[in-house]
Each structure stands twice: as structure tokens, then as C-alpha cells.
Amino acid sequence: MEQIDYILVNCCLNNLKEVVEKLEKSHPFQIAKQPALSLAMLRAEDSVESQEFYLSEALVTDCEVSYNGITGYGICMGDEPVRAYCIAAIDAMLQQSEKDEILEAFLNIESEKIKLKEKEEYNHIQRTRVDFKMMEQA
Amino acid sequence: MAYVSVKGGADAIAQAKELVEYYRLKDKTKPIEIEQIKSQFRLAIDKIMGEGSLYAPEYAAIAFKQMEGDVLESAFVLRAFRATLQRKYYSDILDTRNMFVKRKISSSFREIPGGQVLGPTRDYSQRLIDSTKYNESEQEIENFLSSFEGKIEKEKMQEITSFNKVIDLLKAEGLLMPAESNYDKTVKDVTLEAVKYPAPRSVTLQMLARGETGGLMTLAYSSMRGFGDGHGTIGELRYGSVKVLVSDTQGRKRYIGNVNLTECEMITKINTTKEAKIPYFAIGYGLVLGQNETKAICMSILERGIRSGKSENPANNQEFVLYHTEGVEAMGFTNHLKLPHYVTFQSGLNNLRESVKRNTNIQDEKMKVYKEMAKQFQK
Known part of the structure; x- marks a missing residue:
């Protein structure tokens, strides 16, 4: 689910909402727990001695959706009630190993978009890499 | 009172x-x-x-x-x-080794894994005011963005990679001080329990990470200037984005988003003693939310100083550092001075008035005596 979560958390919210609205027509999702704000404590460790410590908390929204007797869980950072609901609905579907062409196509397209965006950002960052030359080469 | x-x-x-x-x-x-x-x-x-x-x-x-x-x-x-929200999740330990690196520099080594990547920084620009910002238009922003985006060739883009850390190279070469075994490794949470000193290292790290940037800088600067032993060299300073994973109610690992972090590993030298003959490098560690390099650097200096055991310098004294860099508390205490202290002040005022009156009476008595003596002398 980690990979799919990655797409659902980082994709365009409007597109996600749109695809879940389409799925709702054939899948009777029921909200088992309304989206609500809570906290996640971020655990960290120092990089030499691996001393664990608590870095900070992060705001999260979570939601539970039930579908065919299975509960799907949606959790994401930020105040994102719609996204949390959509993730929970998709999670409920995927737990039942339901294949859905609309969903698969959506995941593939959004995954490519996210990868491209990240790659572009990475390449912009790499333009700031220092190309050292000796003083006499300058 | x-x-x-x-x-x-x-x-x-x-x-x-x-x-x-x-x-x-x-x-x-x-x-x-x-x-x-x-x-x-x-x-x-x-x-x-x-x-x-x-x-x-x-x-x-x-x-x-x-x-x-x-x-x-x-x-x-x-x-x-x-404070109004319930904590329902604890993340997996954040993996900064797999950070999506947006900036990484080292002042210890010229050649580091993946090279020195300056990233988004104003470190090398002059701090001159840019008056064009006064009238920045949406059109100008559009123009800048389209020109910027055109600067990479989309067909020749490199694949994303993560980079080894400088300290891992030092560690592999056996140049880092072996992990100390004689300190308290307990993981405490200062948001849930009151801090008692000496506190475990986890408390130092947590409190510095949530400390006030200016407070950390003041004390770290004192250490760098000689009131401590904090003039290290930056092994690596990284800024980038790290994945956050939590477990859901069913125990499944779930990705919930990314956090931007700045991480600093400060290399300092350890003085030799009879027992410890090798002048190993020791690392001070800094990790903070977002891009806040001053804070990450200062955190690493103070963290190392606190562990040095030389608490005669304020910047090396755990209690002194952690109490006084806690910005929200410090501000709250400072601002409480603006609240009415009428009773306390009245009490002080009454004491002062009594004291002045008493002193005036004594002075009057003395003057009477002097005048009497003067009269007798004249006779």
C-alpha cells in the first residue's frame, strides 16, 4: 500500500476527488469514521550513534470508510479531509483485491506525473552542483 | 507574598x-x-x-x-x-540517508558523495535590497517561471539518486569516536513528562529541535567565540525532503507525506587523555524542521558541547542551554512582566517609604545633636 499511498498523497486533489466520485457510482462506500485531525509524532535518530529522539509532531487527517464489510483507512499529513476520505475509500477497495480499470488508469497517470515533477525538480537542483576548478584553470 | x-x-x-x-x-x-x-x-x-x-x-x-x-x-x-489534538500515530524513524536532497554542502571536504550541491540558498549573494520586489507583477512571476523551467533539457534529465553521507566515510575509516556507552540512552518525550536534570540525550535533541533559533544561535555563538569549545567544522549540512511512514490500525505501514528537514553533522576534535589516546573526531548532531540552517548548525554545536562534560561554560551546561533556548516559555515569562504586579509592587513601595521615613527621622535626630554640639562649642 506504501506505493499507492505515495501516489494518493501526492497527486492532484481535484483529480483524486473526481476518480473517487466515479468509483462511488459502482461502489457503495460508507464513512465509518468522519475525517478528523490528529497528530503523528515524528521519530528521528542521530546519524552516528543512532540515538532515537522525538523531533516534532505533524498534523494529520485520518478517516475510515467501510465497503462490503471491510474498513479502509486513509491517513495523510495536513488538514486534508477530502484526500483522507478518498484514500480510505480506495484502501477499502484494494483490500478486497478489486481490480478497477478507472482506478488503475488513474494511478498510472498520476504516478507518471509525480515522477516527472520530482525528476524535474531534481534536475533543477543539480544545476546548482559546484564544478570545482583549480585557480589556474579558471 | x-x-x-x-x-x-x-x-x-x-x-x-x-x-x-x-x-x-x-x-x-x-x-x-x-x-x-x-x-x-x-x-x-x-x-x-x-x-x-x-x-x-x-x-x-x-x-x-x-x-x-x-x-x-x-x-x-x-x-x-x-495541545488541542490527540496524538494517534508515531512515525517510523525518519530516514535522512534517503532524503530527497535539495541542498548539501561540506566545509570539511571539497569532494563529497554526489558533490557540493548549493540548492536554494542566498549564502553567496550580496545582501542588497532588491527594490524591484516593490512592484513585482504576476506577469513578471510568469516570465521568471517559464524562463527557469526552460533551463533543463527534458530529454536529458538525470535519474534521482540519494547520496552517502560524509560521516559514513569517516566512520568506515575508523576516524570517529567510538559510540559512548556510559550515557543515558532512554527515549523521553518532553511533551509528556517534566524534564529532570541531568536529562538523557534524547531530551537534549528534542528540546533543541523545538528551541528558538535566536536563543540557540546566541549560546552557540558564545561557544564558538571561546566560552565553550564549539568551533567545529561542518561535516555535512543537508536540506531536503524525507518520507513519513506510520502504522495504521491494522498494523500496515502507510506513507502519509513528506517533511522538509535540515540536518547538520558538526565535526569536532576530542582532546586526548591518559585513557583516550587517539584524538578522534566527534560529531555534534542537528536536525530541525524545514530549511533553517542557522538553527541546525547551532543545535549541532550545543549538542556536542553539552556532551563534552565541561559544564563550567554556559553553552555546555545542559540545564542552562535547554531552559534558556525554549523560546515559547522564555517569551511567556518575559511577557508576564506586563501583567499586574500591584500587590508585590505595593509591598516594595511600602517598605521603601518606611525605610526613607526612618532614615529621615534618624537624620533629623542627628541634626539636632549636631546643632546642640555646635551651640555648646560656640559658648
Whole structure:
């Protein structure tokens, strides 16, 4: 689910909402727990001695959706009630190993978009890499 | 000392609350959108989240707007907001080795894994005011973005990679001080239990990470200037984005988003002793939310100083450092001075008046004696 979560958390919210609205027509999702704000404590460790410590908390929204007797869980950072609901609905579907062409196509397209965006950002960052030359080469 | 309750200020307080809002809005400028604050005041938002100890860019932006740009007050508001929420999740340990690196530099080595990547920084630019910002138009922003985006060849883009750390190379070569075994490794949470000193290292790291940037810098600077032993060399300073994973109710690992972090590993030298003959390198560690390099560097200096055991210098004294870099508490205490201290002050005033009166009486008595003596002398 980690990979799919990655797409659902980082994709365009409007597109996600749109695809879940389409799925709702054939899948009777029921909200088992309304989206609500809570906290996640971020655990960290120092990089030499691996001393664990608590870095900070992060705001999260979570939601539970039930579908065919299975509960799907949606959790994401930020105040994102719609996204949390959509993730929970998709999670409920995927737990039942339901294949859905609309969903698969959506995941593939959004995954490519996210990868491209990240790659572009990475390449912009790499333009700031220092190309050292000796003083006499300058 | 006794306290008395007074009333009568409620109406004035309500009026003052309205007045301060009026001062924020009286010039009838366009309302600033939260999205604008989030993206165009990125570094202020990072500071607020770090000091407020809550990763929530949108709420940090609201606090920033509400508090008219006062970063510390905004952090205060964010902490108060955090206190209203239930903590339901604990993340997996953040993996900074797999950071999506946006900036990484080393002042110890020229050649580091993946090279020196300057990333988004103003470190090498002159701090001259750019008056063109006064009239920045949407068209100019569009033009800049389209020109910037055209600077990479989309067909020849490199694949994303993560990079080894400089300290891993030193560690592999056996140049780092072996892990100390004689310190308290307990993981405590200062948001759940009161701190007792000496506190475990986990407390030092947590409190510095949520400390106030200016406070950390003041003490770290004192250490760098000689009131401590803090002039290390930056092994590596990284800024980038790290994945956050939590477990859901069913125990499944779930990805919930990314956090931007700045991490600093400061290399310092360990003095040799009879027992420890090798002058190993020791690392001071700094990790903070967002892009806040000054804070990460200062955290690493103070963290190392506290572990040095030389607590005669303020910057090496755990209790001194952790209490006085806790910005929200420090600000709260400072600002409590503005609250009525009428009874305390009246008591001091009465004592002073009594003392002055007593002294005046003594002086009068003395004068009488002197005058009498003078009369007798004249006779």
C-alpha cells in the first residue's frame, strides 16, 4: 500500500476527488469514521550513534470508510479531509483485491506525473552542483 | 507574598482585542491568502513549525497572518493548537540517508558523495535590497517561471539518486569516536513528562529541535567565540525532503507525506587523555524542521558541547542551554512582566517609604545633636 499511498498523497486533489466520485457510482462506500485531525509524532535518530529522539509532531487527517464489510483507512499529513476520505475509500477497495480499470488508469497517470515533477525538480537542483576548478584553470 | 483578585479589565481587554485587529486591517490592503504566505514566506513558516514543534504549513501560515508576522508569537499559537489534538500515530524513524536532497554542502571536504550541491540558498549573494520586489507583477512571476523551467533539457534529465553521507566515510575509516556507552540512552518525550536534570540525550535533541533559533544561535555563538569549545567544522549540512511512514490500525505501514528537514553533522576534535589516546573526531548532531540552517548548525554545536562534560561554560551546561533556548516559555515569562504586579509592587513601595521615613527621622535626630554640639562649642 506504501506505493499507492505515495501516489494518493501526492497527486492532484481535484483529480483524486473526481476518480473517487466515479468509483462511488459502482461502489457503495460508507464513512465509518468522519475525517478528523490528529497528530503523528515524528521519530528521528542521530546519524552516528543512532540515538532515537522525538523531533516534532505533524498534523494529520485520518478517516475510515467501510465497503462490503471491510474498513479502509486513509491517513495523510495536513488538514486534508477530502484526500483522507478518498484514500480510505480506495484502501477499502484494494483490500478486497478489486481490480478497477478507472482506478488503475488513474494511478498510472498520476504516478507518471509525480515522477516527472520530482525528476524535474531534481534536475533543477543539480544545476546548482559546484564544478570545482583549480585557480589556474579558471 | 499574597495575591488579590481584581476585576474590571474585561471590557478594556475586549476593546484592545478589537483595536489590534483594526490596526492589522485599517489600511484596507488586500487580504493575504494563506497559500501566498505558505509559498512566499517559506522560511518564516519553517521557523514557526520548528519552534512551534508542529509540522503543519497551512496552520503555521494562519498563525503568521493572525500574529501580524511575529514568528515567535505564531509558534506560541501553533503549540497551543497542537495541545488541542490527540496524538494517534508515531512515525517510523525518519530516514535522512534517503532524503530527497535539495541542498548539501561540506566545509570539511571539497569532494563529497554526489558533490557540493548549493540548492536554494542566498549564502553567496550580496545582501542588497532588491527594490524591484516593490512592484513585482504576476506577469513578471510568469516570465521568471517559464524562463527557469526552460533551463533543463527534458530529454536529458538525470535519474534521482540519494547520496552517502560524509560521516559514513569517516566512520568506515575508523576516524570517529567510538559510540559512548556510559550515557543515558532512554527515549523521553518532553511533551509528556517534566524534564529532570541531568536529562538523557534524547531530551537534549528534542528540546533543541523545538528551541528558538535566536536563543540557540546566541549560546552557540558564545561557544564558538571561546566560552565553550564549539568551533567545529561542518561535516555535512543537508536540506531536503524525507518520507513519513506510520502504522495504521491494522498494523500496515502507510506513507502519509513528506517533511522538509535540515540536518547538520558538526565535526569536532576530542582532546586526548591518559585513557583516550587517539584524538578522534566527534560529531555534534542537528536536525530541525524545514530549511533553517542557522538553527541546525547551532543545535549541532550545543549538542556536542553539552556532551563534552565541561559544564563550567554556559553553552555546555545542559540545564542552562535547554531552559534558556525554549523560546515559547522564555517569551511567556518575559511577557508576564506586563501583567499586574500591584500587590508585590505595593509591598516594595511600602517598605521603601518606611525605610526613607526612618532614615529621615534618624537624620533629623542627628541634626539636632549636631546643632546642640555646635551651640555648646560656640559658648
